[in-house]
Amino acid sequence: MGPGSARFLFRTFKRILAANTAALEGMARMDRALGGEYVFDTAYLESAVREVCRLTHLSAYHLNGMADETYVGLYDAYLAVKDALEDILAGGMGPLAARRVLSFAEIGWELEPLVGLVAVGLAVLGRRMGLPAPDGLAVTVTGMAELSGDEREGVVAEVEAGVAALFARLGGPRPLELTLVTAGTDGAGKILATAFADSAQAAGLAVAGFARDHCGGGAVAVCLRPLLTGVLAGTLQTLAHDPNLPPAMLAVAWPMAASAAAPHALPALADRCWFSRTAPHAPLRTRLAVKPLDSVLPGGRPLTPSRGRSLRGSGFITPQQGAVLAELGLAAERALGGPCLLSWVLAADGGFWLTGLEPAETAFPEWSQGSDAAASVPGETERLLSGGHIACAGVGAGPVVLLNDDTPVASVPLGSVGVASIASPALSRIVPRLGALLAEVGGPASHLATVARENRVPAIFGLAGATALAVGTMVTVDAEQTAVYPGVVESLLRQAAMQGARLGSEPEYLILRRLLRHIRPLNLVDPAAGNFDPAHCRTCHDILHFAHEKAVGLLLAIDSSGRRSLGAPRRLREDSPFELGIVDVGGGLTGTGDTVGLAEVTSLPLKALLEGLLRRDVQRPGPAHLGLGDVMAGMVRTSQALAATPEAAGANLALAAGDYANITLRLGYHFSVVDAVVSDRPEHNFIYFRFAGGFADGDRRARRAALLLTVLERLGFRASRQGDLVVGKRKLLETGEALSVLRFLGALAAYTRQLDVELASEDDVARFARQFLELCGLVPPNAATPEDA
Amino acid sequence: MIPDTPDTRAPGPDASTERRRTSILILDDEPIVCKRLKPFFQKAGYEAEAFNQPAEALARVEERRFDVVITDLKMQGLDGLAFLGKVKALYPDTDVIVITGFATLETARESFRKGVFDFVAKPFKLTKILDGVRRIEKERGLVP
Numbered sequence: 001m002g003p004g005s006a007r008f009l010f011r012t013f014k015r016i017l018a019a020n021t022a023a024l025e026g027m028a029r030m031d032r033a034l035g036g037e038y039v040f041d042t043a044y045l046e047s048a049v050r051e052v053c054r055l056t057h058l059s060a061y062h063l064n065g066m067a068d069e070t071y072v073g074l075y076d077a078y079l080a081v082k083d084a085l086e087d088i089l090a091g092g093m094g095p096l097a098a099r100r101v102l103s104f105a106e107i108g109w110e111l112e113p114l115v116g117l118v119a120v121g122l123a124v125l126g127r128r129m130g131l132p133a134p135d136g137l138a139v140t141v142t143g144m145a146e147l148s149g150d151e152r153e154g155v156v157a158e159v160e161a162g163v164a165a166l167f168a169r170l171g172g173p174r175p176l177e178l179t180l181v182t183a184g185t186d187g188a189g190k191i192l193a194t195a196f197a198d199s200a201q202a203a204g205l206a207v208a209g210f211a212r213d214h215c216g217g218g219a220v221a222v223c224l225r226p227l228l229t230g231v232l233a234g235t236l237q238t239l240a241h242d243p244n245l246p247p248a249m250l251a252v253a254w255p256m257a258a259s260a261a262a263p264h265a266l267p268a269l270a271d272r273c274w275f276s277r278t279a280p281h282a283p284l285r286t287r288l289a290v291k292p293l294d295s296v297l298p299g300g301r302p303l304t305p306s307r308g309r310s311l312r313g314s315g316f317i318t319p320q321q322g323a324v325l326a327e328l329g330l331a332a333e334r335a336l337g338g339p340c341l342l343s344w345v346l347a348a349d350g351g352f353w354l355t356g357l358e359p360a361e362t363a364f365p366e367w368s369q370g371s372d373a374a375a376s377v378p379g380e381t382e383r384l385l386s387g388g389h390i391a392c393a394g395v396g397a398g399p400v401v402l403l404n405d406d407t408p409v410a411s412v413p414l415g416s417v418g419v420a421s422i423a424s425p426a427l428s429r430i431v432p433r434l435g436a437l438l439a440e441v442g443g444p445a446s447h448l449a450t451v452a453r454e455n456r457v458p459a460i461f462g463l464a465g466a467t468a469l470a471v472g473t474m475v476t477v478d479a480e481q482t483a484v485y486p487g488v489v490e491s492l493l494r495q496a497a498m499q500g501a502r503l504g505s506e507p508e509y510l511i512l513r514r515l516l517r518h519i520r521p522l523n524l525v526d527p528a529a530g531n532f533d534p535a536h537c538r539t540c541h542d543i544l545h546f547a548h549e550k551a552v553g554l555l556l557a558i559d560s561s562g563r564r565s566l567g568a569p570r571r572l573r574e575d576s577p578f579e580l581g582i583v584d585v586g587g588g589l590t591g592t593g594d595t596v597g598l599a600e601v602t603s604l605p606l607k608a609l610l611e612g613l614l615r616r617d618v619q620r621p622g623p624a625h626l627g628l629g630d631v632m633a634g635m636v637r638t639s640q641a642l643a644a645t646p647e648a649a650g651a652n653l654a655l656a657a658g659d660y661a662n663i664t665l666r667l668g669y670h671f672s673v674v675d676a677v678v679s680d681r682p683e684h685n686f687i688y689f690r691f692a693g694g695f696a697d698g699d700r701r702a703r704r705a706a707l708l709l710t711v712l713e714r715l716g717f718r719a720s721r722q723g724d725l726v727v728g729k730r731k732l733l734e735t736g737e738a739l740s741v742l743r744f745l746g747a748l749a750a751y752t753r754q755l756d757v758e759l760a761s762e763d764d765v766a767r768f769a770r771q772f773l774e775l776c777g778l779v780p781p782n783a784a785t786p787e788d789a
Numbered sequence: 790m791i792p793d794t795p796d797t798r799a800p801g802p803d804a805s806t807e808r809r810r811t812s813i814l815i816l817d818d819e820p821i822v823c824k825r826l827k828p829f830f831q832k833a834g835y836e837a838e839a840f841n842q843p844a845e846a847l848a849r850v851e852e853r854r855f856d857v858v859i860t861d862l863k864m865q866g867l868d869g870l871a872f873l874g875k876v877k878a879l880y881p882d883t884d885v886i887v888i889t890g891f892a893t894l895e896t897a898r899e900s901f902r903k904g905v906f907d908f909v910a911k912p913f914k915l916t917k918i919l920d921g922v923r924r925i926e927k928e929r930g931l932v933p
């Protein structure tokens with residue numbers, strides 16, 4: 001068995017699979033550590049990075065073994081990622097450390113020491129979490145340091161260019177607000193100075209002025225964003241201590257000054273209102289300013305003066321607005337990992353904008369250290385539910401809301417406790433609104449768990465009985481204890497708030513976030529795209545994915561005639577919708593002969609897929625009805641197919657081992673690939689599905705792709721679609737679940753064969769998706785599908 | 790070091806009938822480990838104190854006895870095995886759980902030879918270390 005032989009290719013392919021699986025497990029563990037599931041230290045970070053790097057390199061090495069060193073560029077990509085990771089472990093900031101100006105789009109939490117808290121906060125809250133926060137840019141610690149040296153002109157020019165780019169994104173020049181903050185590894189994000197500018201040049205000068213005034217005063221950074229104006233301005237302290245109140249939030253509100261010179265200056269005329277930290281955030285106490293008669297009040301109508309010429313008893317913000325503000329504050333606090341002080345503006349249209357943030361100034365150690373701290377925590381007997389796994393540590397309280405894939409985002413009250421039967425990726429869009437998340441089925445390695453961690457929403461997955469919680473009742477979720485308590489348990493919330501204040505800013509967590517930025521994101525998703533090459537691999541995940549995709553491609557190119565010593569395929573002798581050749585690559589088939597029956601298939605994943613494929617009830621009868629457009633489109637594709645090599649247009653082929661199957665189906669002009677490992681070890685199991693092509697016009701092919709996407713998401717796949725290309729993946733499945741999913745995929749392949757020509761309208765997508773899901777028992781008949789909404 | 794005021798029980802009519810909480814001392818020179826473990830055990834109903842400095846932890850165990858000691862193995866100043874030896878010399882019935890990021894078969898053997906109850910490799914799940922403490926409670930009869 002030499003290099004290039006089919007058996008060598010297959011054996012090497014399995015090594016790539018093993019390396020990728022182990023690397024993805026390591027990455028998932030690092031991700032879960034970020035969510036608080038594991039207790040770790042710096043030694044773990046070093047060993048975890050070392051192992052993921054080793055496996056990534058191994059994957060690249062084996063791919064080059066399969067491809068006769070075609071992808072040596074992958075080694076360069078690997079070395080670039082490894083250098084960045086080693087720099088971060090050594091205390092550096094990675095490749096971005098040399099940048100002097102960064103736009104918000106480039107900023108994640110892990111860059112806090114480089115750009116300061118206010119820029120990182122606004123960037124993440126606005127761009128990643130979808131909260132109302134402005135676009136902007138940051139002058140980094142590096143940029144500010146270089147402004148004091150020989151590079152002054154260059155940095156100022158970069159600031160001006162960055163501002164010009166911001167203006168282009170905003171649709172024109174705007175007045176800007178500039179904030180100088182302490183940064184670096186020891187910088188707490190304290191605001192040192194504020195300035196305003198109305199042009200790129202003025203912004204450059206203001207930044208240079210900051211550098212001059214604070215020269216030698218430690219690491220600083222500057223945040224630049226549009227100066228937002230509105231009816232009111234204010235602050236929100238997300239955790240305000242008052243010995244006579246339960247844990248509260250303090251909102252301070254004042255009318256915005258007309259003068260642009262001091263638009264956020266705190267005037268004497270400011271209301272103070274303490275809100276409950278728990279939904280629906282009732283006001284606990286107010287201290288309202290005595291207002292002159294010309295004050296603008298909610299609704300714009302002055303109230304009748306109750307005493308002299310002043311208004312008493314009327315707040316600038318209504319309790320409803322206060323509740324919205326409180327929820328924004330809690331979302332920011334979750335993301336920040338601890339209490340903070342937010343600045344906000346109430347726009348003329350009634351919407352809030354977050355304009356800045358600082359760490360909370362006061363710590364209240366007595367809250368978590370007090371004599372009754374532990375004694376007041378509820379015991380195990382008081383739990384409504386317990387069990388499952390930590391998807392993201394933390395404590396949250398709120399009213400119970402049942403979620404499913406069809407739940408409209410806007411219908412979920414901010415801060416509620418979402419409960420789902422399955423941790424489906426489709427729930428990702430709802431996560432930022434939640435105070436906590438529970439799922440009966442799902443694990444901490446799932447996509448939804450990653451989303452919960454990104455948003456720092458406390459979450460427990462695999463919690464039996466969660467959907468039996470009464471909708472609307474208040475509950476407290478303590479993910480760390482994997483427990484749900486009735487009502488609002490203030491002692492837990494208080495302790496979590498204090499613990500979070502320390503944990504969120506711990507260097508180990510920031511380093512881990514920074515490391516994951518170079519490990520976890522998958523930038524190369526479309527194998528057909530022009531940039532799907534080694535030079536565009538930016539992360540370990542990119543390299544692993546690239547190696548897997550190319551290795552699958554090399555396997556598919558094996559000549560099914562058997563000339564490359566893989567052996568001749570045996571033809572499936574069942575009543576299949578199409579011909580299928582099966583090659584046994586180790587424990588996949590029993591018996592001998594040119595043909596093989598289903599009973600002789602011993603490959604677990606292939607057998608399950610065939611069981612679905614051979615289902616009579618899902619096969620679509622009769623010839624499809626073709627329109628002229630379909631025929632014309634089909635003719636082009638037919639001529640392309642005729643021009644293709646025999647290998648590319650070859651028969652349907654399955655490679656089968658005991659625990660592995662790779663099935664390539666060319667149904668008509670559709671091209672489907674299923675690649676699956678199913679063993680008794682869930683951490684090794686995965687299912688990969690790819691579909692492209694069709695015989696109908698572009699719209700209909702896209703509709704079919706939409707249908708596939710709908711079904712794949714229902715099956716729990718992390719799926720994406722571009723045009724008529726659909727890619728779906730599931731990992732870390734229990735054996736029974738993996739086999740069940742493969743049966744559905746087989747049925748789906750049979751059901752959607754040539755279906756695209758029947759998809760004349762968007763309504764048909766909904767109809768056929770519902771019909772298929774009903775056939776498979778995945779939704780009750782007549783249940784609404786997303787397309788019905 | 791994390792502020793460590795020993796928890797005292799709230800006075801009141803029920804204080805005498807309240808079950809004595811199991812006491813735990815946590816020693817790890819990585820602050821992040823103490824910051825995770827101390828509040829976790831407090832929430833689970835334990836009396837917990839945490840130290841980053843072996844010398845301070847040693848001074849504390851010389852003052853009072855703990856039911857359970859959770860200690861890192863490799864620390865600057867005083868080795869975890871040496872600390873565990875001193876604890877065992879003072880209080881033979883205190884059970885010790887060792888946590889380490891450098892788990893080898895040899896260190897595990899050495900730990901068990903010195904009377905360690907359990908050996909947990911970092912990174913570890915909170916539930917794993919809680920299980921260890923609960924087993925100690927059961928074996929020592931600390932829970933009804």
